[in-house]
Amino acid sequence: MHRRHPTAEAAEHAFYAAMAAGDLERMMTLWADDDAAVCNHPGGPRLIGLQAIRASFREIFAGGGVQIATAEVQAFRTADVAVHSLIERIAVDGRGGSEVVEVIVTNVFVRTGGDWRILVHHAGIFDSADESDAEEEDESDDRQLAIWEHAHSGSGIRAEEGDDDTSPDIDPHRPPPGRLH
Numbered sequence: 001m002h003r004r005h006p007t008a009e010a011a012e013h014a015f016y017a018a019m020a021a022g023d024l025e026r027m028m029t030l031w032a033d034d035d036a037a038v039c040n041h042p043g044g045p046r047l048i049g050l051q052a053i054r055a056s057f058r059e060i061f062a063g064g065g066v067q068i069a070t071a072e073v074q075a076f077r078t079a080d081v082a083v084h085s086l087i088e089r090i091a092v093d094g095r096g097g098s099e100v101v102e103v104i105v106t107n108v109f110v111r112t113g114g115d116w117r118i119l120v121h122h123a124g125i126f127d128s129a130d131e132s133d134a135e136e137e138d139e140s141d142d143r144q145l146a147i148w149e150h151a152h153s154g155s156g157i158r159a160e161e162g163d164d165d166t167s168p169d170i171d172p173h174r175p176p177p178g179r180l181h
Contacts, residue, residue, distance in 0.1 A: 039056060039121045
């Protein structure tokens with residue numbers, strides 16, 4: 001049975017609890033039953049519709065749950081729509097040891113029948129490095145790849161042939177840097 005979430009904050013808390021538990025069914029009960037539902041995982045494609053969103057979380061949860069701490073929440077709410085901008089902090093073990101990666105997130109919630117559900121989850125890597133410093137960028141790319149590998153260990157995800165994200169410097173058979181969840 002679906003638990004009701006009387007506030008957008010309660011729905012958001014349940015979203016991150018489902019992420020931590022790696023619970024696909026609980027995760028999917030949080031989404032608005034709407035063909036317009038959209039999810040963007042860091043470094044990944046735009047996923048439209050519940051079927052695509054379910055498939056992506058199935059792949060992510062194949063490696064277990066993802067522990068995420070949230071911070072710096074900025075919220076806007078009307079009677080039936082809430083928009084939360086926040087920072088996700090994800091601790092991962094990479095090639096250089098354990099580190100925390102920050103992800104910028106926008107979550108959009110809609111209220112239907114007194115229950116708040118997720119309509120949009122959009123997450124992207126936050127990189128404060130100076131773009132002119134190539135060495136820091138290379139380290140950031142290595143860090144993001146290590147995070148992606150950690151979050152998707154055993155999932156078998158590969159970049160697809162013809163992806164627009166490929167370039168001569170990127171191996172098209174490796175996942176894009178930064179894909180966390």
